[in-house]
Amino acid sequence: MIQRVAVIGLGLLGGSVGLAIREHAPGIHTSGFDRDPDVRARAKDRGLVHAVCDRIEDAVANADLVILCVPVGAMEAAARAMAPALPDHAIISDVGSSKQSVAEALLAALPNHTIIPAHPVAGTEQSGPEAGFASLFTNRWCIITPAKDADQQAVEALSAFWTQLGARVEIMDAEHHDLVLAVTSHIPHLIAFTIVGTASDLEDVTRSEVIKYSAGGFRDFTRIAASDPVMWRDVFLSNKSAVLEMLGRFSEDLTALQRAIRSGDGDTLHDLFSRTRAIRRQVIEEGQDDDRPDFGREDHS
Amino acid sequence: MIQRVAVIGLGLLGGSVGLAIREHAPGIHTSGFDRDPDVRARAKDRGLVHAVCDRIEDAVANADLVILCVPVGAMEAAARAMAPALPDHAIISDVGSSKQSVAEALLAALPNHTIIPAHPVAGTEQSGPEAGFASLFTNRWCIITPAKDADQQAVEALSAFWTQLGARVEIMDAEHHDLVLAVTSHIPHLIAFTIVGTASDLEDVTRSEVIKYSAGGFRDFTRIAASDPVMWRDVFLSNKSAVLEMLGRFSEDLTALQRAIRSGDGDTLHDLFSRTRAIRRQVIEEGQDDDRPDFGREDHS
Numbered sequence: 001m002i003q004r005v006a007v008i009g010l011g012l013l014g015g016s017v018g019l020a021i022r023e024h025a026p027g028i029h030t031s032g033f034d035r036d037p038d039v040r041a042r043a044k045d046r047g048l049v050h051a052v053c054d055r056i057e058d059a060v061a062n063a064d065l066v067i068l069c070v071p072v073g074a075m076e077a078a079a080r081a082m083a084p085a086l087p088d089h090a091i092i093s094d095v096g097s098s099k100q101s102v103a104e105a106l107l108a109a110l111p112n113h114t115i116i117p118a119h120p121v122a123g124t125e126q127s128g129p130e131a132g133f134a135s136l137f138t139n140r141w142c143i144i145t146p147a148k149d150a151d152q153q154a155v156e157a158l159s160a161f162w163t164q165l166g167a168r169v170e171i172m173d174a175e176h177h178d179l180v181l182a183v184t185s186h187i188p189h190l191i192a193f194t195i196v197g198t199a200s201d202l203e204d205v206t207r208s209e210v211i212k213y214s215a216g217g218f219r220d221f222t223r224i225a226a227s228d229p230v231m232w233r234d235v236f237l238s239n240k241s242a243v244l245e246m247l248g249r250f251s252e253d254l255t256a257l258q259r260a261i262r263s264g265d266g267d268t269l270h271d272l273f274s275r276t277r278a279i280r281r282q283v284i285e286e287g288q289d290d291d292r293p294d295f296g297r298e299d300h301s
Numbered sequence: 302m303i304q305r306v307a308v309i310g311l312g313l314l315g316g317s318v319g320l321a322i323r324e325h326a327p328g329i330h331t332s333g334f335d336r337d338p339d340v341r342a343r344a345k346d347r348g349l350v351h352a353v354c355d356r357i358e359d360a361v362a363n364a365d366l367v368i369l370c371v372p373v374g375a376m377e378a379a380a381r382a383m384a385p386a387l388p389d390h391a392i393i394s395d396v397g398s399s400k401q402s403v404a405e406a407l408l409a410a411l412p413n414h415t416i417i418p419a420h421p422v423a424g425t426e427q428s429g430p431e432a433g434f435a436s437l438f439t440n441r442w443c444i445i446t447p448a449k450d451a452d453q454q455a456v457e458a459l460s461a462f463w464t465q466l467g468a469r470v471e472i473m474d475a476e477h478h479d480l481v482l483a484v485t486s487h488i489p490h491l492i493a494f495t496i497v498g499t500a501s502d503l504e505d506v507t508r509s510e511v512i513k514y515s516a517g518g519f520r521d522f523t524r525i526a527a528s529d530p531v532m533w534r535d536v537f538l539s540n541k542s543a544v545l546e547m548l549g550r551f552s553e554d555l556t557a558l559q560r561a562i563r564s565g566d567g568d569t570l571h572d573l574f575s576r577t578r579a580i581r582r583q584v585i586e587e588g589q590d591d592d593r594p595d596f597g598r599e600d601h602s
Contacts, residue, residue, distance in 0.1 A: 073567075097517070121514045121516050121517045122516055123516075123517070124594035124595045125581070125594060125595070126594045131594065140516050141513055141514055141516070143514070170513075179505060179506055180506050180510050180511075180514055181514065181517060183499075183500045183503065183506050183511060183519070184500065184510075184511055184514040184515055184517045184518065184519040185514070185517025185518045185519065186517075186518075187496060188496060188517075188518035188519050188521070188522055189518050190555075190558060191492055191496060191555070192518070192577075193558070193573055193574055193577050194551065194554050194555045194558055194573075195488060195489060195492060195551055196577040196580050196581075197554055197573050197576065197577055198484075198547075198550050198551045198554045199484045199485065199580075200576065200577070200580050202484065202550070204480060205480055205481050205484050207580075207583075209481050209485075210481075210484060210485055210580075211580070211583045211584050211587050211589065212442055212471075212587060212589070213422045213442055213444070213481055213482065213485040213486070214485055214584050214587075214589045214590070215422050215423055215424075215441050215442070215589050215590075216398070216422045216424070216482060216485045216486025216487075216489075217485065217486045217487075217489035217490050217493075217525055218484070218485040218486065218489050218584075219584050219589055219590040220489070220521050220524070220525060221489055222577070222580050222581040222584045222590070223521070223581060223590070223595075223596065224518055224521060225574075225577035225578070225580070225581065226577065226578045226580075226581035226582075227574075229570075229571050229574035229575045229578065230571065232570070232574050233567045233570040233571045233574060234567075236562045236570055237562065237565055237567055237570070240562055240563070240565075243562060244559065244562060244563060246499075247555075247559055247562075249499050249503070250495065250496055250499045251552070251555070253495050253498055253499045254491075254492070254495045254548075254552070257491060257494070257495055258545065258548055261537045261538065261541055261544060261545060261548075262541070262545060264538055264541075266374075266534045266535075266538055269530075269533070269534040269537055269538070270530050270531065270534045272494055272495075272498050273494055273526075273528075273530035273533050273534060274530045275498065275501065276493075276494050276497040276498055276501070276523070276526035276527065277526070277527045277530065279497050279500075279501050279508070279511075279512065279523050279526070279527075280426070280497075280523040280524060280526065280527035281527075282508075282512045283512050283515050283519075283520050283523045286512050286513060286515075288512065288513070288515045288516050288520055289515070289516075289520040289523070289524070289598070290598045293425035293426060293427045293432065294425045294426070294524075294596075295524065295595075295596040295597075295598050296596075296597065296598060297590070297591045297596050297597065
């Protein structure tokens with residue numbers, strides 16, 4: 001049974017894990033560490049975990065479960081730093097957006113521990129210790145990607161833990177996870193970062209015009225493109241092959257639409273635009289988005 | 302003075318114009334027409350305008366201002382249909398998303414009338430007569446694109462009208478409008494339509510997976526990609542050169558990022574991702590989006 005959880009990294013995800021435990025699993029004791037002393041102080045102020053520790057070793061010393069909530073590229077160093085103090089029985093997990101590279105990094109750092117990588121598919125554009133909230137995982141999917149020879153009891157304990165925090169759990173192999181998330185998360189972010197960059201660098205349209213008229217669609221991309229730069233740099237570098245594969249397919253499709261526009265082929269455009277509407281309905285039926293217009297930005301009633 | 306307004310096309314935009322007049326300018330009488338009898342019946346039920354007419358001629362017969370709220374590709378036919386009944390003094394305007402082509406179409410249909418094209422930069426992914434609401438234009442920009450020799454009094458009357466509905470008004474030439482909107486609206490929509498199409502056609506990731514894990518970013522694109530297919534087909538066909546120009550720049554930037562990912566150039570990624578955050582802050586400062594995380598989809602407090 002998981003009775004003590006250590007949260008390493010006290011930003012949006014780490015903070016939300018701490019707060020969700022406090023709300024949904026009040027019997028669990030939480031400790032936490034962040035390498036930034038300022039973040040530790042703010043985490044203490046908000047009470048993100050019961051005990052904010054100044055040393056990573058102290059945070060993990062009695063943990064049944066350690067959840068790494070640091071950027072993917074920082075996982076291995078954090079795992080190495082905690083290694084000497086880690087109880088033998090502790091389960092090591094994480095919340096990273098790419099799973100093959102994290103599994104390799106954690107295995108390299110902690111070859112004798114039980115490593116069960118996981119990825120709660122949830123987040124906002126905010127980051128830092130003020131950004132977390134207890135309901136971040138409610139009704140969201142948490143994908144657990146155990147290795148083939150993983151300890152089944154540990155997988156079940158981690159599944160039960162995430163279910164307790166309000167998430168729905170799916171088990172998937174890491175390679176498939178990385179392909180799925182390249183489509184549903186990484187490419188959308190890459191595209192949003194790109195178009196926001198493109199729009200802010202034009203010479204014939206000013207940045208102030210781009211901002212003023214952003215309600216035509218652009219503003220939605222600015223939200224995604226406001227996500228944490230370090231986290232996303234690491235995601236793209238760590239899930240390189242799936243991202244490049246999916247980017248290739250996207251670019252092919254975009255080229256086909258470009259050709260349709262150039263040749264005035266309205267039927268091709270209309271056919272695609274009709275199909276994409278149906279996907280939206282399914283996203284809402286699945287409970288993965290708000291069905292109010294504009295995400296309920298304003299009260300439209 | 303504008304005392305009688307005819308709204309042609311009673312979908313999201315036309316319905317919102319009618320409801321906004323009712324709320325913000327209750328002294329103005331509104332008539333309306335839609336070529337779909339079912340839409341007319343539903344518009345009557347919701348009271349989108351004071352008088353829903355079965356013939357376009359009846360809707361415009363006494364109008365001081367006619368606002369065409371039909372897809373850009375349908376503007377010319379609608380203008381021709383109303384021509385015989387149009388009062389000489391009536392101002393003809395519209396809400397279309399591309400302005401050069403609309404100006405040409407309206408001028409071809411109504412060579413002897415006062416034509417002042419306009420574009421309120423506002424909308425949602427919903428369409429049809431149930432989708433409109435009175436506050437759609439509140440704090441949004443309405444871009445008016447008069448020809449160089451336009452009647453200045455008519456421009457002022459139309460500006461005052463949109464200001465009364467809660468919008469902020471900007472005067473711009475049509476060519477520049479089309480370039481600005483290509484960046485802030487048309488390309489974001491094209492990209493969203495494309496990625497939603499790409500994601501739903503993969504063989505190695507199922508559509509059900511795409512939908513389940515859409516909270517990682519994809520769901521935002523599905524919202525935009527749920528917009529009206531006919532409207533958007535017409536936008537791309539009517540603003541072809543600006544769209545292709547901006548699409549070329551976007552593709553160049555995407556290729557540069559692709560190369561950075563392939564070569565593991567984290568600094569290039571981090572630099573871009575840091576710059577795009579600043580744009581988001583400016584969009585919020587400008588009052589063009591909600592500063593709550595996730596657009597305030599849920600209560601995160």
